[in-house]
Amino acid sequence: MKLVIIFLISIIILFIPPIVLMEKNILEIACKRYPYMHMCSVVNFKSQKDEDSFSNFYDKNNIDKKIIPKKDEVLITSREIDEEKETKNPFTDETSSTKDSSHPIDEIIEYCRRYTLNFATNCTKKIDESNTELLNFCNSFISHCEGVDYGEKESDKHPHRNTKVDGDKAINEFKHFTDDMHKKGKKKLRPCTIDCDVRIFKHCTTECKCDYEYPSVQKFCNPPPMPLFLETCRLWYYRCPKFAQYHYSSQFIYSKASKGKVLPGSTHLASESS
Incomplete structure (x- = not known):
């Protein structure tokens, strides 16, 4: 044992x-x-x-x-x-339009590069004042990215060439709303056509589509080329009520059918008022 x-x-x-x-x-x-x-x-x-x-x-x-x-x-x-893997946006809680100098320049450049597309899509049109979150973002982007060169720089194909650096470019004022690049970028934004999906492009609302279609519809419907299109025009003005006051097609059709007789102070047919 x-x-x-x-x-x-x-x-x-x-x-x-x-x-x-x-x-x-x-x-x-x-x-x-x-x-x-x-x-x-x-x-x-x-x-x-x-x-x-x-x-x-x-x-x-x-x-x-x-x-x-x-x-x-x-x-x-x-x-x-x-x-x-967690990366927090350091500018999320900022609501002031004054630039915060506590952020290092590398962090600001990274912020501007990451959210430049969001700014171009949401901040280059009229913003609803009740949307405080979007207003704070636009103000924060402008205050931090103004005058900052955050564009992607291409590598020099000829590094042996001596190029002079213009120091004045580093202190130029922010011209996002006036320079040619901004104008070209704004033209490339998706227009509010009838097939523009609001789930993909947030600005393609019914009101935006009405504003986009109004010049063509106003020219087509006042007067319509044929009485047959009168109902089509009425449906469009019903969908876009803010332009209903400019709808004269009913008055035109009634005037043609009744040899110039119109209802005083009205743009609709006599049968519609009953």
């Missing part, structure tokens, strides 16, 4: 140390990659063990840079991955 106990103890002594060392190595590697994890608060990093094996991952000029881990040394939880 004693021999069996001694044999079991010897087996435990042989196999437990490698397991402990393996766990220690994994924890050590993880803590070198992510030293701020809670599990690393009790680990002593003053040991110089295996210093040479990690010497290639340090920048000699800046030892504070993060170590680039090997593929088999990456130990990261799903929670930490989600935290690294």
Whole structure:
């Protein structure tokens, strides 16, 4: 019996140390990659063990840079991955039109590049004053991106050429509403045609479509080329009631049929008033 106990103890002594060392190595590697994890608060990093094996991952000029881990040394939880992927818009809560100097220039340039399409689509037309969220965004974009060169710069195909940099360009005022590029960009916006889907283009509302169609409809319906189109014109003016006061087609058709007789002070047929 004693021999069996001694044999079991010897087996435990042989196999437990490698397991402990393996766990220690994994924890050590993880803590070198992510030293701020809670599990690393009790680990002593003053040991110089295996210093040479990690010497290639340090920048000699800046030892504070993060170590680039090997593929088999990456130990990261799903929670930490989600935290690294989160990117907050630093300008979300700003409602003032005054530029905040606390943001670094790189952050402002990235903000302007990311939201320039939103600005061109939503802020280049009349904005409803009740939409405070959109008003705050437009004011924030103008105040932070005014005079900032945030366009994507193409790489120089001839880097050997010496080009002079004009310092005045860095202090030019923001001319988004007056320059030629803005005018061209505004023309490229989707017009409010009848087939424009409001679910895709938010500005293609019924009111916008009425404004877009009004010049053509007004010319076609006053008077209509044939009495047959009178009902079609009435339906359009019913859909766009703010232009109903300019609808004279009923008066024209009634006048032609009754040899010039019209209802005083009315633009509708006598049968419609009953």
